[in-house]
Amino acid sequence: MRPFTYARAGDEAAAIRAVSSGGRGTRFLAGGTTLYDLMKLGAEAPERLVDISALPGLASFDTAGPRELVFGAGARMSDVAADSRLVAEYPALSESLWKAASQQLRNMASLGGNLLQRTRCAYFRGGEPFACNKRTPGSGCAAREGIDRGHAVLGGSEACIATYPGDWAVALVAFDAVVDVAGPNGARTIPLQALHREPGTTPEVETSLARDEMILRIRVPATPLGRASTYHKIRDRESYAFALASAAVALWMEGDVVREARIALGGLATRPWRAQEAEAGLVGRPLTLEAARAAGEAALRNARPGHHNAFRIELGTRTVAEALLIAQRRA
Amino acid sequence: MDDKPDGRNDNPASVGRRDLMIGATLATAPFAKAATAQVTATQEGMTGRTEVSLTVNGEAKRLSLDPRASLLDTLREELALTGAKKGCDHGQCGACTVHLDGRRIASCLTLAVQADGCAVTTIEGVSPEDGSLHPMQQAFIDHDALQCGYCTPGQIMAAIACVREGHVGNADEIREYMSGNLCRCGAYAGILAAIQDAASKMRAG
Ligand SMILES: Cc1cc2nc3c(=O)[nH]c(=O)nc-3n(C[C@H](O)[C@H](O)[C@H](O)COP(=O)(O)OP(=O)(O)OC[C@H]3O[C@@H](n4cnc5c(N)ncnc54)[C@H](O)[C@@H]3O)c2cc1C
Ligand code: SF4
Ligand code: FES
Ligand code: FES
Numbered sequence: 397m398r399p400f401t402y403a404r405a406g407d408e409a410a411a412i413r414a415v416s417s418g419g420r421g422t423r424f425l426a427g428g429t430t431l432y433d434l435m436k437l438g439a440e441a442p443e444r445l446v447d448i449s450a451l452p453g454l455a456s457f458d459t460a461g462p463r464e465l466v467f468g469a470g471a472r473m474s475d476v477a478a479d480s481r482l483v484a485e486y487p488a489l490s491e492s493l494w495k496a497a498s499q500q501l502r503n504m505a506s507l508g509g510n511l512l513q514r515t516r517c518a519y520f521r522g523g524e525p526f527a528c529n530k531r532t533p534g535s536g537c538a539a540r541e542g543i544d545r546g547h548a549v550l551g552g553s554e555a556c557i558a559t560y561p562g563d564w565a566v567a568l569v570a571f572d573a574v575v576d577v578a579g580p581n582g583a584r585t586i587p588l589q590a591l592h593r594e595p596g597t598t599p600e601v602e603t604s605l606a607r608d609e610m611i612l613r614i615r616v617p618a619t620p621l622g623r624a625s626t627y628h629k630i631r632d633r634e635s636y637a638f639a640l641a642s643a644a645v646a647l648w649m650e651g652d653v654v655r656e657a658r659i660a661l662g663g664l665a666t667r668p669w670r671a672q673e674a675e676a677g678l679v680g681r682p683l684t685l686e687a688a689r690a691a692g693e694a695a696l697r698n699a700r701p702g703h704h705n706a707f708r709i710e711l712g713t714r715t716v717a718e719a720l721l722i723a724q725r726r727a
Numbered sequence: 728m729d730d731k732p733d734g735r736n737d738n739p740a741s742v743g744r745r746d747l748m749i750g751a752t753l754a755t756a757p758f759a760k761a762a763t764a765q766v767t768a769t770q771e772g773m774t775g776r777t778e779v780s781l782t783v784n785g786e787a788k789r790l791s792l793d794p795r796a797s798l799l800d801t802l803r804e805e806l807a808l809t810g811a812k813k814g815c816d817h818g819q820c821g822a823c824t825v826h827l828d829g830r831r832i833a834s835c836l837t838l839a840v841q842a843d844g845c846a847v848t849t850i851e852g853v854s855p856e857d858g859s860l861h862p863m864q865q866a867f868i869d870h871d872a873l874q875c876g877y878c879t880p881g882q883i884m885a886a887i888a889c890v891r892e893g894h895v896g897n898a899d900e901i902r903e904y905m906s907g908n909l910c911r912c913g914a915y916a917g918i919l920a921a922i923q924d925a926a927s928k929m930r931a932g
Contacts, residue, residue: 402794402840404843425841428837429818429833433818445794449841494903497907498906498907499831499894500831501907504832504836635902635903636906
């Protein structure tokens with residue numbers, strides 16, 4: 397591992413200053429469960445780490461507000477997953493956290509770091525001798541002709557088909573969340589929908605954040621759709637695995653009829669994937685088994701299989717349908 | 728997981744292991760958390776060492792570390808606490824589980840410098856002074872909850888935390904909240920029984 401220097405930031409402003417003035421090789425460090433892991437693999441090689449994991453203000457969260465839920469970027473996944481109001485009023489948000497990783501990792505991992513976790517593509521993680529445009533821009537993509545079982549069927553490009561592996565961002569995108577960020581030139585608010593990029597021709601650029609912009613908090617508009625929601629995650633094993641396919645779904649029902657629906661896909665796309673067409677098709681109709689299945693098909697309509705991942709198109713379709721029926725039972 | 732990094736297991740501490748062995752840990756003076764919490768633990772220059780204070784199983788330790796060292800390597804190689812095991816070094820197996828300020832964590836993905844000012848409990852620190860075993864240790868023996876034993880220290884540290892967190896309501900909940908600890912020998916049935924048994928004893932005691 398490349399040597400680096402380590403500093404603990406005293407507050408948010410000092411952290412931003414340190415990362416900004418430190419230059420290209422300087423990075424924020426939160427729980428380290430992505431960054432340190434990838435440093436061991438040589439996929440990340442920072443020269444300076446600015447530790448923000450002990451900033452007390454960054455770790456607070458408030459799920460009781462009448463207008464919005466506010467999550468400090470430093471809050472730990474385990475603490476937020478266990479919040480009783482979240483469990484009751486926004487089950488999809490809680491589930492997206494407790495169904496991720498393990499309790500050990502959730503005790504370490506921050507909500508902000510979670511959003512910025514990087515792909516689990518084995519070629520990206522493994523590096524040499526495999527080509528990877530994300531790891532070494534312009535080198536090629538070993539996954540395109542290799543084992544692409546876990547790779548994206550939505551949002552891929554010639555250059556990269558790496559899946560965005562996170563769960564929390566998928567649930568957040570279904571709830572129209574925003575992130576407040578701050579950099580050396582001030583603060584701004586980004587819709588979560590606009591935080592992650594599709595790979596296009598530059599798969600190494602994964603988000604719309606500048607290197608020295610820090611996520612301060614995540615905000616979710618309060619909504620009655622929270623109660624009838626679920627994060628349905630299908631994996632190779634029941635627990636402690638990344639999604640083969642997942643769906644975050646939230647419903648507003650009037651009797652049998654759907655007034656509003658939110659659907660986002662995880663584990664299938666190169667970024668958290670909102671399926672608005674599928675949502676629109678449900679509105680004003682009774683939520684039958686057939687309607688749920690049709691919504692699943694609409695959500696995956698533009699999916700493109702590779703060599704080993706075609707099964708995940710049907711799996712994703714069924715995951716959406718099943719998630720809708722689970723959410724309906726909570727309405 | 729299908730993202731196993733083809734057998735690579737770079738050991739960050741091994742780079743300067745000899746140096747580390749020399750530079751380290753004879754001192755065990757008591758350092759209060761307050762004295763170190765504000766330290767901006769940096770030394771400029773790429774070969775810089777960082778001073779780290781830890782309370783390990785109740786004993787204060789002061790170490791001079793390469794910032795690359797994981798908490799796991801530090802425990803094992805600096806402090807000769809080899810109970811916590813290195814299974815994967817990537818957060819994927821749970822063998823390295825220890826408690827940091829009372830919470831279970833993966834020590835392989837924790838930078839030792841990040842633990843500065845914190846209290847660490849390892850498997851070596853769970854049994855009472857009188858030499859008896861922690862109820863969870865005893866339950867693992869009673870229920871034959873191991874074969875080779877490599878995963879066991881991590882299982883026990885995770886299991887103790889699992890009980891304290893209140894995630895032992897039923898078998899499914901225990902399985903879910905113990906899923907971060909893999910057992911290659913497949914002793915899961917015994918592990919589950921041991922946790923159920925020890926949970927009632929821990930609550931009673
Ligand atoms: C074995 C294993 C299994 C996992 N399983 C799952 C899973 O099933 N589902 C899932 O969703 N995740 C899973 N994860 C990923 C895990 O949830 C993330 O690694 C974790 O959430 C990252 O948070 P962190 O605080 O550790 O981030 P770090 O590793 O500290 O940081 C990650 C990145 O974000 C940047 N960063 C961190 N905080 C900020 C901030 N506030 N502002 C700006 N930049 C910041 C860092 O510079 C770095 O680039 C798994 C991880 C492992 C190791
Ligand atoms: S899919 Fe993306 S991350 Fe994986 S090898 Fe190809 S370019 Fe690299
Ligand atoms: S060695 Fe830490 S989780 Fe495997
Ligand atoms: S007892 Fe052998 S790995 Fe668990």
